[in-house]
Amino acid sequence: MLRSCAARLRPLLVAHGRPGGARLTSTFSFEEVTQKDHALPKPSWSKDLRLLFDQFMKKCEDGSWERLPSCSRHSVQRFQNFTKAFFSGSIPVKEEQISQAKFFPRSFEDGLGFEYAMFWSKDEKRIVCLFQGGLYLQGIPGFLHGGALVTLIDTTLGTHAMLAGGAVMTANLSINFKRPMPLCSVGVINTQLDKIEGRKLFVSCNIQSVDEKTVYTEGTGKKLLLSSCLASSLSLSPSFFFSFVLVYNPHMPINF
Numbered sequence: 290m291l292r293s294c295a296a297r298l299r300p301l302l303v304a305h306g307r308p309g310g311a312r313l314t315s316t317f318s319f320e321e322v323t324q325k326d327h328a329l330p331k332p333s334w335s336k337d338l339r340l341l342f343d344q345f346m347k348k349c350e351d352g353s354w355e356r357l358p359s360c361s362r363h364s365v366q367r368f369q370n371f372t373k374a375f376f377s378g379s380i381p382v383k384e385e386q387i388s389q390a391k392f393f394p395r396s397f398e399d400g401l402g403f404e405y406a407m408f409w410s411k412d413e414k415r416i417v418c419l420f421q422g423g424l425y426l427q428g429i430p431g432f433l434h435g436g437a438l439v440t441l442i443d444t445t446l447g448t449h450a451m452l453a454g455g456a457v458m459t460a461n462l463s464i465n466f467k468r469p470m471p472l473c474s475v476g477v478i479n480t481q482l483d484k485i486e487g488r489k490l491f492v493s494c495n496i497q498s499v500d501e502k503t504v505y506t507e508g509t510g511k512k513l514l515l516s517s518c519l520a521s522s523l524s525l526s527p528s529f530f531f532s533f534v535l536v537y538n539p540h541m542p543i544n545f
């Protein structure tokens with residue numbers, strides 16, 4: 290069973306993150322592409338975000354925490370493998386569109402949209418996402434749009450669920466907006482996995498201010514594993530996750 294799952298997953302898996310970018314190879318064209326890792330400090334990051342990021346990078350030094358790299362595009366190959374595995378290849382998107390597609394939270398210019406970095410605690414099994422919502426994410430004047438907060442919550446909870454179980458989709462998401470969050474301020478998302486029932490993963494989180502005095506938003510989500518075979522005890526490592534989410538490179542070892 291596990292072997293057949295691994296065989297099914299093999300085309301989806303791959304690769305590794307490197308600070309600043311990862312060299313990716315696509316089997317289709319044998320082309321080499323350099324993907325930018327967006328979860329690294331940029332000039333547009335505020336001092337608060339940079340300070341928090343540095344604190345978590347320190348926590349990574351003893352291996353108890355790991356930074357999750359993040360790119361903006363999937364390779365065409367990986368997209369096709371994913372749709373074949375989980376949707377019988379029946380996604381109505383043209384090939385030329387696939388190569389143009391971008392991961393929504395990474396689709397803005399630097400500093401104007403979502404700036405974020407996620408850290409995974411292997412022991413505590415939780416994610417901390419540090420983020421700053423840019424000027425193009427405004428809702429009511431001066432504050433972040435609720436949909437922007439939901440996007441980040443869904444992305445962070447989805448990432449947690451994937452690390453805990455495998456490929457997931459959001460079935461249900463419940464949001465409680467407690468306080469408006471100022472535009473360009475820094476927030477901290479803390480996630481937890483509440484329970485797993487068969488294919489259903491129940492995850493929750495909140496968004497707090499840096500000083501932890503304000504809870505801006507709370508989110509609870511139900512994620513469904515896309516294949517019951519993935520719900521077997523495959524516990525994915527962050528490096529596996531990076532590759533799983535982003536690219537297919539048949540030359541890299543599978544490390545789960």
Ligand SMILES: CCCCCCCCCC(=O)SCCNC(=O)CCNC(=O)[C@H](O)C(C)(C)COP(=O)(O)OP(=O)(O)OC[C@H]1O[C@@H](n2cnc3c(N)ncnc32)[C@H](O)[C@@H]1OP(=O)(O)O
Nearest residue numbers: 392443444445447448451458459460461487489511513534
């Ligand atoms: C870089 C990486 C970052 C990763 C994070 C990315 C985050 C982004 C995540 C997304 O945005 S996903 C996109 C938004 N979600 C969707 O489009 C999902 C659309 N819905 C579906 O495709 C299907 O409804 C779904 C796959 C969720 C479930 O269909 P299934 O046919 O597999 O489930 P089924 O109907 O058999 O139900 C299985 C169980 O789930 C429960 N369930 C299904 N849909 C539910 C629902 N909507 N709410 C609550 N429970 C639900 C259902 O009651 C049942 O419970 P029991 O096992 O106890 O009987």
